Amino acid sequence: MTVDTKDPVLLANVSRRRFMLGVAGGSALVLAARWDWAHANTEEEQKYGAAGMPGGWTDDPNVFIQIDADGTVTLVNHRSEMGQGIRTSVAMVMADELGANWDQVKVQQAVGDHSRYGNQNTDGSRSMRHWYGPLRRAAAAARQMLEQSAANQWLVPVEEVRAGVHEVVHEPSGRTLGFGELAEAARGLEVPDHTSLKLKSDGDLRFLGKETGIINGELKSAFPKAIDGEDIVSGKAVFGADVDVGDRLYAVIARPPVYGATLKNFDDAAALKVPGVKKVMSIEGTGQPAAFKPLGGVAVVATNTWAAIKGREALSIDWDNGPAEDNSAYTSGSYREALEKRSQSPGKVIREEGDLAKAMESAAQKVSATYYMPHMAQAPMEPPNATVRIEKDRAEVWAPVQNPEATRNTVAERLGFDPANVIVNVTLLGGGFGRKSKPDFAIEAASIAQTFEGQPVTLQWTREDDLQHSYFHTVSVDHLEAGLDENGKTIGWLHRSLSPSISSLFAPDPEHKVDFELGMGLNTTPFNIPALQLENPPASAHVRIGWFRAVYNLPHAWAIQSFAHELSVAAGRDHRDYLLELLGEDRKIPNPSVGDTWNYGEDPDIYTINTGRMRGVIERATDEARWGKELPKGRGMGLAFHHSFVSYTAVVFDVEVDDAGELIIHRADIAFDCGPQANPERIRSQMEGACVMGIGIALQNEISFQDGVAQQSNFDRYLLPRMTEAPREVRVHLVDNPDVPMGGVGEPGLPPVAPALVNAIYAATGKRIRSLPVGDQLKA
């Protein structure tokens, strides 16, 4: 079992026989590894990286590492597992530095508590990039304490002892003591000061950076095995609604179909007659902006989920669309037309270089195109759910949440409790993709559980709930114009980018993209073009807009990478060559110089935009795909690249479209440069998964609205990629680049997938798709 519901407070009631390291000491330390992991994120950086996150970071071994007398090493994972493999990767980082035997490692999931664990908000592709350093330092400190403890027992200088695998060796005499034997005595030692920490050299690492698993069709080794693998394949893994909390109730909620609408009245007579239904109750809504708060509605509480669903079907409810204002007129077709119209005239300028008007005037050829990407729902396979038990002024939550601290605080706020009295147990997440960074469903569950003091209540979202009331990916229109000189060189570039902002969720709608949205591949457009102008005309939000894996990078990469291909076609040039020319000489682009104040929260001096790394992934992907090779009629290759979450990705697709318009994806070649790789095997799996998800974005995903109501409610109309859509072959090429700071992994694989696929479709057919999803546009 991965969640111990009987012992939810991890470290407070640890048995005395456990090794609890002493008080954390230390200040900044300087130690040279290749990239300076020991130094990274120590106190002197206050603003960027982990230090810039709420709750910050800690490298106190006492927080993360316990060793039992029997040698069991329990490593605490404080980040949310949603398929990226973080429970395994976090354990690998600490186990490797500590020297723990993998078979004696257990992972315990932390409850939500920033004050103890540092930041736990698992989004933004930053678990490893922010925690690799601190966790290695925590483990190095623990290892040095074990070494010191052995030296003390043997009465020898600590320089003569060395930790091996799960034991400490006295080299001159060959004596050994196991970690378990040393745990008790090590407990009394002081945590070494940062300045005395010695991280292992790369050559001494057993797991980190090592290629395992299946690589392009070949199994290298299945070690170290995934922490939750056996539980998953035997049905024992505990996702949200799987927690064993004893006797409980189950609930579903009918929510207002239009964002901002409220409950007028409801009739529950028929619902209450459904066998198993215990109670029907209204849930207080929030109005706009909703932030993480519930939409309100009517909850049906029953002895099992099905009775609750049947009860909900039997409700009759009147909603009041009055408070929803113009959201009840929100219809995707006309909204799109309005944005397209607006994209024809100038908007707020967000970046300007050179004289665009003059460049366009002198252009020998002009190209323009307008691209559309619809709303999408994250649709994790596990729909949102949460279980809450309330006793007096205390609440315990079990939920698949990406942000346990926000869950704790928002649940506490709703209940009027002290956050200290709210325990948030994080289960496994059956996928997150941004949906579960919003804990609205936990607050809903808490609201219901308040009525059933002492009894746990599990709130289940059905798939219909999930697709109709998601925090939707934004909708976007991107209009681009370019001028080419007589040699086909791009001399002017105009990009007008329109989409409602996520910040409308938290504050009055700004109707413009905010810094972090612009920084997701728009103002950071890396092309070296003499005249370039980027504009952001207004677009208003009418539904809850929220993070979706890779977020605004999706529409930006989709438009920019499609348009760059269109320019190469207009110039009669090879797409790869043309892209490399657009990038120009390898150079570093200081983020502030292009108006990017965000840079994924990272120091722009360390994580400067690097066009050489863009060229690197483009060349790697195209070389591996044998770009330019002869292909039969109806077949073609497409390319796209994108820089996001301080990593670099390029994708090449080899596709075929038959006479009936049927698409066959023969192969995907993905080149990825995230700098140093902690767990290459899971990096590969993230790239493979992003490839499939991106194919869905290109071909299938669309949530559309009619009068404010989402028109798709299950997988019959909200189509997701199935095995039939998977490429026949996916090859992932990890760029060896250990000498730069670490980048993100979970999201950056996604943005270039859709444009690469659509560019490949063009190469195969000559048909240019500018409106996603492709749907049946290839059919005659």
Next chain:
Amino acid sequence: MASLNINGKEYQLDVPDQMPLLWVIRDVLGLKGTKFGCGKAQCGACTVHLDGVAIRSCTTPVSGAIGEITTIEAIGNDPIGQRLQKAWLDLGVPQCGFCQSGQIMNAVSLLRQNPAPGRDEIIHAMSGNLCRCGTYNRIIAAIQRA
């Protein structure tokens, strides 16, 4: 009153005839390895076996579940199930893992009917099982390896 045989155990349960097997398994019996993904026979997360053949428990009323039902919790007792579980681990198939109970149950059913399926046969048999994490290529490789 429904009589059910699940993983070799007999149960007499006081549940409505129309109640889907999924919710009986999960909420009444507390076997949580079988997952709810759509409730409409669209995703395969709820796949169990009825007399060795994969069915969608979310749309199978408990009154129709006459025969031997097997869930993911017991599939390790089956030699094909065991082989598939091992292949799944060797190839690191699961990401979040939520769909994988259903994937494995469906794959066992496939291999029972067709011990050496080709790629197209696997796709044909498995395309009812969604995986939002996109583990499809590894699933195909694991089935071929098992």
